[in-house]
Amino acid sequence: MIKNISNLGDAALYCDFGNEVNKSINSQVIKYFKTIKEKKFEGINNLTPSYNKLIISYDLKKTNFKEVKNYVENINAQDSKDINSKKLEIPVCCHENFSMDIKRLGEILKLSREKILENFLNKEYFCYMTGFIAGMPFLGDLDENMRAQRLETPRVKVPKGSVALTEQFANIYTFESPGGWNILGNTPLDVFDSSKEDKPNLINPGDTVIFKEITLDQYKNYNEQ
Amino acid sequence: MSNNYLDIIRPGINTTFQDKGRDHLYHIGIPFSGAMDNRNYLIANKLVNNNLDSAVIEFAYQGPHIKYSGEKINCAITGDVIFSIKKKDTEIEGKCYESYQIENGDEINIISTNKSVYGYLALGVEFDLKFQWNSCSINTKANIGSNDGKRLDAGQRINLKKINSNKDIKKTNYINTKIENIRVIKGTNFDYFSEEGKKIFYEKEFIVSKLSDRMGMRLEGPKIDNIVNTNIKSEGLIKGVIQVPADGNPIIMLSDHGTIGGYPKIGVVASVDYDRLVQMSPGSKIKFKEINLSDAETLFKLYEMETQNLLSQI
Numbered sequence: 001m002i003k004n005i006s007n008l009g010d011a012a013l014y015c016d017f018g019n020e021v022n023k024s025i026n027s028q029v030i031k032y033f034k035t036i037k038e039k040k041f042e043g044i045n046n047l048t049p050s051y052n053k054l055i056i057s058y059d060l061k062k063t064n065f066k067e068v069k070n071y072v073e074n075i076n077a078q079d080s081k082d083i084n085s086k087k088l089e090i091p092v093c094c095h096e097n098f099s100m101d102i103k104r105l106g107e108i109l110k111l112s113r114e115k116i117l118e119n120f121l122n123k124e125y126f127c128y129m130t131g132f133i134a135g136m137p138f139l140g141d142l143d144e145n146m147r148a149q150r151l152e153t154p155r156v157k158v159p160k161g162s163v164a165l166t167e168q169f170a171n172i173y174t175f176e177s178p179g180g181w182n183i184l185g186n187t188p189l190d191v192f193d194s195s196k197e198d199k200p201n202l203i204n205p206g207d208t209v210i211f212k213e214i215t216l217d218q219y220k221n222y223n224e225q
Numbered sequence: 226m227s228n229n230y231l232d233i234i235r236p237g238i239n240t241t242f243q244d245k246g247r248d249h250l251y252h253i254g255i256p257f258s259g260a261m262d263n264r265n266y267l268i269a270n271k272l273v274n275n276n277l278d279s280a281v282i283e284f285a286y287q288g289p290h291i292k293y294s295g296e297k298i299n300c301a302i303t304g305d306v307i308f309s310i311k312k313k314d315t316e317i318e319g320k321c322y323e324s325y326q327i328e329n330g331d332e333i334n335i336i337s338t339n340k341s342v343y344g345y346l347a348l349g350v351e352f353d354l355k356f357q358w359n360s361c362s363i364n365t366k367a368n369i370g371s372n373d374g375k376r377l378d379a380g381q382r383i384n385l386k387k388i389n390s391n392k393d394i395k396k397t398n399y400i401n402t403k404i405e406n407i408r409v410i411k412g413t414n415f416d417y418f419s420e421e422g423k424k425i426f427y428e429k430e431f432i433v434s435k436l437s438d439r440m441g442m443r444l445e446g447p448k449i450d451n452i453v454n455t456n457i458k459s460e461g462l463i464k465g466v467i468q469v470p471a472d473g474n475p476i477i478m479l480s481d482h483g484t485i486g487g488y489p490k491i492g493v494v495a496s497v498d499y500d501r502l503v504q505m506s507p508g509s510k511i512k513f514k515e516i517n518l519s520d521a522e523t524l525f526k527l528y529e530m531e532t533q534n535l536l537s538q539i
Contacts, residue, residue, distance in 0.1 A: 009410050009493030010521035012463045021458055033252065045248040046257075048461025048484060055461035057251070060496050060525050065518060131254035131461070131484035134367040138459065138485075174254075175367065192254075194369050197358055201253045 001028065002054075005072065007065050012057040013072060021051040021140070021168070026128050028077075029054050030205050035077045044068065049205055050129045051138075085206040090172070092121075092163050092211045093219035094185035101151070101182035105165070108148045119146050120184060120211065125170060127207045135174040135192025137203040142168050154180030161186040163211065170211075172203075185213075188222035229295025229350070229385040233377050237335065239285040239438070240377040241363035242354060242370070245278045250358060251461060251484045255369065258362040261343045261439060261480055261503040264532050265303040268399060269347035271539045272301035272324045274391040280354055280361045280371070282346040285439075286506075288335025289346075289377060298388055299324045300333060304344030304504075305401050308335040323396045324349075341401065341504040349389035364481055366440060397539045406514045407498050410521055412467060412490035417453040422473075425449055426491055427513055431475065435507040439481040442502070444511060448473030451489060459487040465494035465502075467513075479503060495521040497528045 001017070008014040015032065017025050026049075033049040036056065043063030048055040058068050094102070094117055102113055109116065125139035142165060150166045155178065158164070162173040164181030171181060174192035191202045203209060214222070233240075243266065246259020260266030260283055270279050282289065288308065301324040302308055308319040311332040319325070319333075321344075327333070338344045354361040354371035361371040368374030377383075415423070431446035455471035462468075466478045468488035477494060478486075480503075494502055495516060505511060516524070 006413060007410070007518050008413055008463060008490070009465055010496050010518055010525060011465075012493075014413050019458075037249075037252075046251040046463075047249075048251040050460040050485060051458050053458075053460040055251075055463065057463050060522065061529055064522055129459075129485065130252065132459070132486070133483060134254040134369070136254055177366075194357060194367070194374075200255075205252070 002032070005069050008055060011060045012055055013065065013068050015054040015056065015072065017052045019052065023126055025052045031079060032077045035075060036072070041071055048131065087208045088203060089210050089212050090187050090189060091214045091222065092185040092187045093214050093216055095216040097216065098186035099184050102184060105148055105182050109145060111145065117213065119143050121213050122210060125209045127203050127205050127209060129205050130201055130203065133174060133177050135201045136171055137191070137209070139170045139209055140168050142170060148182055150180035151182065154178055158183065159186065161188065163187055188219050229388060231383040232292045232294070233289055233379055233381045234292055235290040236377045236379050237284045237287045237289040240289045241283050241365065242280050242352065242372060243283040243362045244280045244360055246362050246480065247358040247360040254484050255367065256480065256482050256484055257464065258364045258370070258481055259360065260345065262304070262500045264500045265345050267532065267536060268322065268397065268539065269301055269303040269345040271536050272322065272395045272397070273299045273347045273349035274389050274393060275347060275349060280352050284335060284344050284346070285342050287337050288344055290332065290334045292332045293327050294329055295385065296388060297326055297328045297392065299349035299392055299394065300327055301325070301347050302335065302344060305339045305341045306335060306344040307337050307339055308333065322399050324394050326392065326394065340506060342506050343504060349392065350385040351387040353384040353386045366481055395539050397535065399535060401504065404498065404501050405510055406512050407502055408495040408516045408521065409467065409492035409513045410495060410516065410518060412492040414457060414489035415491055417451050417489040418491060419450040419452045422450040427515055431511045433505050433507050433509045433511060437507060439479055441479050441482055442477040444475045449475065449491065456487050457489055459485045462486045465499055466490050467492045467494065477502070495524065497521065497524040
């Protein structure tokens with residue numbers, strides 16, 4: 001449930017579902033997100049679900065804080081039957097060409113390269129949210145012994161397709177962008193495709209993702225099959 | 226193919242097509258984009274008898290130099306812009322907020338914006354552009370929108386699909402007012418900052434840094450001290466949010482902002498001041514002034530009425 005609603009500026013509602021990050025709170029966020037999205041309330045022009053918050057922005061020319069708050073407070077958020085949630089396998093190549101931060105991770109986590117990959121691969125991760133850059137999924141949760149802070153100085157350019165870790169989360173850089181996450185590998189998959197206007201994102205909030213390792217040769221041939 | 230087109234002789238620094246932008250896409254990571262200074266965008270379209278949501282050419286600092294080929298069309302430039310129009314035998318100094326008729330072979334040379342950032346060139350035409358999610362707005366960061374999501378480049382040709390039949394010449398007297406005080410509403414992490422930090426935020430001057438673009442405006446000034454945590458769990462952002470990262474220098478989210486962020490939010494710029502905020506060039510001084518939600522709503526209503534009034538007089 002929403003614990004508190006406040007305003008974020010004069011054109012958005014800040015719905016707080018709690019401070020913790022877990023699947024159950026996030027499922028509540030997604031439930032509200034999907035319900036409100038479907039109802040198409042006049043004036044609401046964007047919804048941003050995240051781990052434990054939902055930001056609802058609106059056109060101040062058409063509505064205001066009081067109206068939208070009243071609407072959200074009285075909404076009957078439907079349990080989405082998860083018909084839209086998918087289970088996806090993401091191929092990832094962890095060859096040293098790509099795994100730029102695996103040494104750093106090894107030092108921080110005091111784990112060998114093999115152990116890091118064993119801990120990371122072939123497990124189910126839940127997509128909490130997408131964003132920051134178009135289509136970037138925020139996936140969790142990593143095992144306790146796999147959690148590291150972001151780089152002290154972020155990279156100016158993280159290559160497209162990079163699979164990276166920070167704290168309890170993994171993400172995928174959908175295109176080249178600045179970023180400070182620890183890079184473990186690279187996927188040849190197009191995780192964001194702006195030519196598909198209906199479904200530009202391969203991974204959406206609520207989906208489950210499993211990373212499967214591929215070799216460098218498989219990576220190179222991936223888009224030629 | 227159309228016989229009416231523009232050739233870009235010099236593209237300028239950051240020249241893009243923009244319109245009203247795109248909505249309902251934050252959840253997949255795509256921001257609004259659209260014209261940064263909405264009021265000047267609307268006026269530009271009105272001056273050339275366009276629909277108000279038509280595409281215009283937005284430029285920052287130095288604008289493009291364009292050569293036109295085709296039948297007669299109208300053009301107008303809004304903002305605080307220095308430009309000239311070169312005709313067969315003469316070159317005239319252009320005035321903003323007036324429409325001009327240009328014909329085959331004429332050139333528009335947009336030299337620079339004057340102590341401001343963005344200017345708008347509207348043409349009384351429909352450009353031949355690709356739309357994505359109902360908008361041609363170019364987001365260079367995600368390569369979304371017309372022109373493959375890239376800024377305009379030298380040597381490029383832009384085709385025009387249609388030319389307005391209404392070629393009435395229009396003019397308005399509008400002066401861009403400058404403000405030093407940007408009104409803000411308290412952010413959701415206001416209490417993350419020390420008493421001294423809060424005081425600095427509202428009382429001291431900040432300088433707009435050179436590292437500002439359509440995504441964000443970085444400010445420099447006295448450091449704002451965080452006493453709780455310099456990171457929050459990543460959550461949604463909207464334009465106008467002022468985040469303060471660990472280094473204590475505020476960053477204001479602008480129209481092409483990342484949709485999710487993990488720095489504490491000290492404030493949010495009131496919608497009424499957004500158009501004027503984006504026009505503050507590097508080196509400008511900014512002071513923040515706190516207002517409450519209901520005042521912000523009223524002030525925006527008045528601003529919007531003023532915009533509509535300006536448009537109705539053109």
